[in-house]
Amino acid sequence: MTAVASAEERVVGCLLGGAVGDALGAPVEFLSLAQIREQFGPSGVQHYAPAYGRLGAITDDTQMTLFTAEGLIRGVRRYNQRGICNPVMVLWHAYLRWLGTQGEMRFDPQFPSRHNGWLWEVRQLHQRRNPGDTCLSALRSGVFGTTDEPINDSKGCGGIMRIAPVGLLAIAPFRLGCQVAAITHGHPSGYLAAGFLAHMVSELWRGNDLAAAIASARDELVRWPHHEECLAAVEAAASLAESAEACAESVESLGEGWVAEEALAIALFCALKARDFAHGVLLAVNHSGDSDSTGAITGNLLGARWGRSAIPEAFLRDLELRGVIEQMGRDLCHPEDCEDPHRYPPW
Numbered sequence: 452m453t454a455v456a457s458a459e460e461r462v463v464g465c466l467l468g469g470a471v472g473d474a475l476g477a478p479v480e481f482l483s484l485a486q487i488r489e490q491f492g493p494s495g496v497q498h499y500a501p502a503y504g505r506l507g508a509i510t511d512d513t514q515m516t517l518f519t520a521e522g523l524i525r526g527v528r529r530y531n532q533r534g535i536c537n538p539v540m541v542l543w544h545a546y547l548r549w550l551g552t553q554g555e556m557r558f559d560p561q562f563p564s565r566h567n568g569w570l571w572e573v574r575q576l577h578q579r580r581n582p583g584d585t586c587l588s589a590l591r592s593g594v595f596g597t598t599d600e601p602i603n604d605s606k607g608c609g610g611i612m613r614i615a616p617v618g619l620l621a622i623a624p625f626r627l628g629c630q631v632a633a634i635t636h637g638h639p640s641g642y643l644a645a646g647f648l649a650h651m652v653s654e655l656w657r658g659n660d661l662a663a664a665i666a667s668a669r670d671e672l673v674r675w676p677h678h679e680e681c682l683a684a685v686e687a688a689a690s691l692a693e694s695a696e697a698c699a700e701s702v703e704s705l706g707e708g709w710v711a712e713e714a715l716a717i718a719l720f721c722a723l724k725a726r727d728f729a730h731g732v733l734l735a736v737n738h739s740g741d742s743d744s745t746g747a748i749t750g751n752l753l754g755a756r757w758g759r760s761a762i763p764e765a766f767l768r769d770l771e772l773r774g775v776i777e778q779m780g781r782d783l784c785h786p787e788d789c790e791d792p793h794r795y796p797p798w
């Protein structure tokens with residue numbers, strides 16, 4: 452796994468890796484470890500199993516990740532056109548488009564033409580795949596959450612599971628990751644874990660290794676108020692990775708991953724223990740907790756670290772919306788080329 456992947460390979464690998472982890476975890480998201488072993492054998496899930504009526508189905512994690520990427524590119528286009536842009540506001544609009552794909556067309560006379568761009572036209576995205584209640588209710592409210600004026604006290608993993616693209620494009624990924632997560636999740640651990648992941652992804656696709664990426668993100672984390680809980684989760688994961696076996700019982704000792712700092716801790720442990728992409732991602736989905744989100748975050752990390760060629764072809768072949776995900780990865784690498792205003796309207 453030491454072959455050098457290009458930057459584009461890593462960016463595309465980050466998105467594809469996240470989607471693969473999401474799809475592997477989808478059929479077992481609501482199963483306990485005992486139920487997973489009973490259904491799939493002692494090693495648990497090893498390949499895609501049917502979910503949402505097909506193999507390789509993605510869930511809300513990948514849907515929202517795609518809208519994060521789309522919003523970032525629109526933000527770059529807006530800045531290039533106008534010389535000014537509030538990227539968080541553009542991301543909010545992207546998430547309101549995602550809300551629209553969930554059948555909730557919140558009409559806002561200020562933004563009558565919000566439902567545009569090529570991603571909105573991908574009809575397969577217009578399906579509900581167990582969207583998180585906090586994301587839905589925060590976006591439905593029409594109120595824009597910030598770290599200074601939290602919209603709620605949620606630290607569910609809905610802020611972190613969608614954030615990886617911020618690390619692929621942003622100049623200050625930790626800060627923007629926090630701001631973008633805080634649109635829907637107001638508890639510090641909810642948005643700080645997201646900032647941590649965005650920062651790590653940024654380090655990884657530029658070629659740094661996991662240990663360096665964790666150390667660098669940790670340096671950023673401790674500058675923020677109320678970082679103690681998130682820091683404790685990160686440190687627990689790193690120290691467990693040094694002492695414990697790569698098994699489901701070790702993963703479960705870090706929590707269930709329904710909340711952001713636990714999802715981050717599980718993903719860090721699985722990424723640190725991974726012998727290869729498949730090993731790490733399968734470790735991340737075979738536990739009693741939020742398997743699709745911990746799978747997605749681990750897949751983001753390992754894909755950004757090793758590039759798309761590390762992802763087994765058997766996983767890519769049956770992945771839902773593979774072509775859309777690859778296209779979004781390429782567009783993130785070359786946002787300056789995305790000039791067609793119908794594909795990425797600049798707001």
Ligand SMILES: [Mg+2]
Pocket residue numbers: 510511512580581743744
């Ligand atoms: Mg999900």
